[in-house]
Amino acid sequence: MAFWSRAVTPEIVTMLKETSTHVVDWRSSNVSSRSWGSSPAGSTIPGYRPPREPAGRTWLPISPNRFTPSGRVATLAKETVVEILDNLRETIQRELNNLELVVGWEQGYDPLHGTPIFIRSPEDADRLIWSPLCGHNLASYLPGLKGRKVGILVKGCDSRSVIQLLQEGLISRDEIVIFGIPCRGVVDLTKIKARLNVARIKEISFDDNAIVVETDQQREEILLDDVLAAKCLSCQYPTPLIYDHLAAEALPSQRPDELLYQEVEEVEALDAKERMAHWERELERCIRCYACRNACPLCVCQDVCAAESRNPHWLTQRTGAKEKAMWHIMHALHLAGRCTDCGECERACPLDIPIQRIRRKINKEIKELFDYEAGLNLEDTPPLYTFKVEEPTIKESQQ
Amino acid sequence: MSTAGRFLATDKIPDLLKRLGTQYHVYAPVQASDTTVLFQEFNEEAQLALEREATLSPKEVFFPQTERLLTYTYQKDAEDPKKSSIQIEETLEASPTVIFGTRPCDVRGLAIFDMVFNQGQWVDPYYRARREATTIVTILCTEPENTCFCTSVDGGPADTQGSDVLLTPVTGGYFAEAVTEKGDGILQDDAFVPGDDKAQEAREARDKVALERELDLARTPQTILKLFSTDFWEQVTAKCISCGACTYVCPTCYCFNITDEDAGLGGERIRTWDSCMFYHYTLEASGHNPRPTKAERYRNRVGHKFSYHPSTYEGTFGCTGCGRCIKVCPVSLDIRQILREAQVHE
Numbered sequence: 001m002a003f004w005s006r007a008v009t010p011e012i013v014t015m016l017k018e019t020s021t022h023v024v025d026w027r028s029s030n031v032s033s034r035s036w037g038s039s040p041a042g043s044t045i046p047g048y049r050p051p052r053e054p055a056g057r058t059w060l061p062i063s064p065n066r067f068t069p070s071g072r073v074a075t076l077a078k079e080t081v082v083e084i085l086d087n088l089r090e091t092i093q094r095e096l097n098n099l100e101l102v103v104g105w106e107q108g109y110d111p112l113h114g115t116p117i118f119i120r121s122p123e124d125a126d127r128l129i130w131s132p133l134c135g136h137n138l139a140s141y142l143p144g145l146k147g148r149k150v151g152i153l154v155k156g157c158d159s160r161s162v163i164q165l166l167q168e169g170l171i172s173r174d175e176i177v178i179f180g181i182p183c184r185g186v187v188d189l190t191k192i193k194a195r196l197n198v199a200r201i202k203e204i205s206f207d208d209n210a211i212v213v214e215t216d217q218q219r220e221e222i223l224l225d226d227v228l229a230a231k232c233l234s235c236q237y238p239t240p241l242i243y244d245h246l247a248a249e250a251l252p253s254q255r256p257d258e259l260l261y262q263e264v265e266e267v268e269a270l271d272a273k274e275r276m277a278h279w280e281r282e283l284e285r286c287i288r289c290y291a292c293r294n295a296c297p298l299c300v301c302q303d304v305c306a307a308e309s310r311n312p313h314w315l316t317q318r319t320g321a322k323e324k325a326m327w328h329i330m331h332a333l334h335l336a337g338r339c340t341d342c343g344e345c346e347r348a349c350p351l352d353i354p355i356q357r358i359r360r361k362i363n364k365e366i367k368e369l370f371d372y373e374a375g376l377n378l379e380d381t382p383p384l385y386t387f388k389v390e391e392p393t394i395k396e397s398q399q
Numbered sequence: 400m401s402t403a404g405r406f407l408a409t410d411k412i413p414d415l416l417k418r419l420g421t422q423y424h425v426y427a428p429v430q431a432s433d434t435t436v437l438f439q440e441f442n443e444e445a446q447l448a449l450e451r452e453a454t455l456s457p458k459e460v461f462f463p464q465t466e467r468l469l470t471y472t473y474q475k476d477a478e479d480p481k482k483s484s485i486q487i488e489e490t491l492e493a494s495p496t497v498i499f500g501t502r503p504c505d506v507r508g509l510a511i512f513d514m515v516f517n518q519g520q521w522v523d524p525y526y527r528a529r530r531e532a533t534t535i536v537t538i539l540c541t542e543p544e545n546t547c548f549c550t551s552v553d554g555g556p557a558d559t560q561g562s563d564v565l566l567t568p569v570t571g572g573y574f575a576e577a578v579t580e581k582g583d584g585i586l587q588d589d590a591f592v593p594g595d596d597k598a599q600e601a602r603e604a605r606d607k608v609a610l611e612r613e614l615d616l617a618r619t620p621q622t623i624l625k626l627f628s629t630d631f632w633e634q635v636t637a638k639c640i641s642c643g644a645c646t647y648v649c650p651t652c653y654c655f656n657i658t659d660e661d662a663g664l665g666g667e668r669i670r671t672w673d674s675c676m677f678y679h680y681t682l683e684a685s686g687h688n689p690r691p692t693k694a695e696r697y698r699n700r701v702g703h704k705f706s707y708h709p710s711t712y713e714g715t716f717g718c719t720g721c722g723r724c725i726k727v728c729p730v731s732l733d734i735r736q737i738l739r740e741a742q743v744h745e
């Protein structure tokens with residue numbers, strides 16, 4: 001299987017450098033000796049500075065260079081991936097002496113699918129992969145592993161879930177070892193499936209900015225940007241905000257944040273009737289399998305979820321569009337101020353319903369009302385978990 | 400039935416379904432979104448998607464996700480308010496139906512439903528009524544997917560069991576053969592023309608389909624019992640997130656829940672799909688739960704399909720190898736892999 005077949009060219013590095021003074025040249029960095037290892041509090045990561053008082057091991061990256069020149073965003077060079085994997089394996093194998101297991105990704109049942117792996121032995125670590133197929137947010141497993149000493153691999157976005165879980169006291173910092181990986185985006189399989197029939201996929205390979213999918217009948221080269229997850233196209237935090245080990249040099253954000261609520265704004269632009277029709281059409285497919293709930297790292301009620309409770313019988317078990325909408329609204333509201341926009345709900349949906357929009361709409365409201373984004377700082381409290389006599393961003397209180 | 404084969408041109412299918420729609424409810428796989436195909440009642444706007452396996456099996460047609468079993472109304476006694484009577488009305492709805500474009504594994508799923516709902520001492524009248532009112536037109540598979548393993552569970556891409564009409568893809572359309580009298584009735588439609596010249600091509604297409612039997616499950620029923628009280632299940636289900644996707648897309652999963660939906664002095668009793676992957680499925684009134692974690696729940700899923708079902712129903716696995724559970728799993732948990740891991744302990 002060809003993999004990351006083209007390295008980042010010197011032109012791309014030059015281009016990146018010209019556009020910003022904060023870009024790291026990962027080609028010239030010796031990952032294994034310099035950036036690998038525990039991150040000391042207060043260390044200077046190029047392009048990053050602590051937001052306010054340094055809070056524990058958390059850093060809030062400021063992204064001075066939001067740019068997408070001609071839509072071209074470089075992915076990691078093959079050599080860098082190999083280096084990342086080598087370093088991850090070595091560090092995991094070392095840490096396994098103190099850990100019961102480490103959760104990472106391995107190749108799934110066919111070339112298109114990555115899948116989580118629970119690494120329990122040094123040999124297991126050899127199965128680890130790192131590619132745009134590593135979309136799963138492994139932080140979802142952490143609440144279920146509470147009380148056990150485990151390691152976890154996180155991308156930038158996943159790290160926000162970890163922070164949120166720590167913030168809420170749902171997991172303990174001293175029970176987990178976090179292996180952070182700076183990430184340039186993961187693919188949304190739904191977008192690939194929409195372009196070609198992947199039922200008989202034979203091979204997949206990644207380029208700087210393209211993905212090549214081969215089935216028994218066709219070979220298609222797709223621009224990576226066309227199939228990256230929506231969250232990646234507006235990613236502000238490619239480098240984990242919390243970690244014990246960082247697998248490569250930190251990456252600054254390369255994406256414009258204007259895209260963050262684009263989908264939500266599109267739906268908002270519809271009039272009430274059209275909006276209702278949109279959601280009826282989409283949610284009609286929902287089968288109430290609760291994959292969205294169970295994949296969600298912040299859905300911690302799980303076994304005692306009100307959606308399934310029989311006594312009291314909060315929600316009917318009927319499966320009309322309205323009942324399904326009720327479930328999704330309930331999910332979104334329970335996540336208000338807690339959702340980190342990781343997109344696991346939508347990624348998990350077997351019917352490919354764009355349900356992340358509902359969660360994002362609430363995130364947008366929280367941002368506008370409280371100027372708050374979840375999962376950025378360990379010391380924060382979700383706005384709905386607390387009370388302020390004066391909310392600085394709510395005009396009413398100033399009248 | 401062995402009437403001579405007929406030919407059905409691809410471009411004649413929408414008209415055929417429209418005509419059938421005057422006598423039957425017609426369900427066919429239609430494009431429900433860019434990436435999902437569902438069996439839905441056919442209408443003129445629907446975009447048929449006959450080339451690939453549907454996202455969900457057609458079990459919904461026989462076993463709706465929500466089904467009203469009866470309605471009830473309480474009536475207070477005007478003389479004595481402490482007394483009330485109840486009126487119950489059964490609501491069985493079944494009308495002539497055609498399902499067009501099922502796959503052999505989908506239909507095999509119905510054969511497994513039949514064993515449970517339509518044979519033996521207890522028969523489910525709701526299921527039976529729909530099953531008997533339905534004619535099934537199946538398309539044989541010529542291109543098995545990466546996730547297909549029907550041959551490992553005694554099925555096959557050209558399996559005819561349970562179908563009324565068989566369609567074999569040939570140039571420009573399908574070679575059609577009736578398997579039952581009901582199926583013969585469908586073939587009377589004008590869309591079907593004499594197809595003798597396509598018989599040879601159809602035979603060749605069928606012979607060409609090859610799906611290697613990748614699993615030998617002969618000893619699996621015993622192995623699963625042997626592994627019952629081991630930590631095997633915790634190990635192999637570590638990445639499972641215990642959602643119900645695998646059970647709801649499955650053509651053989653038939654578990655349900657019954658609830659009374661009250662509204663004032665009346666209400667309705669509904670039956671809805673339930674999933675053994677859910678905590679509430681086995682939660683007892685006392686608060687005790689015999690399957691408290693995903694390991695016990697997944698053990699039940701695999702055990703039921705590959706051990707308990709075959710031991711109750713003469714060796715028939717409760718799985719058709721359609722591979723949907725693998726495809727929709729949010730973490731790509733592969734039931735084939737678990738069966739292979741179990742084989743290590745034979």
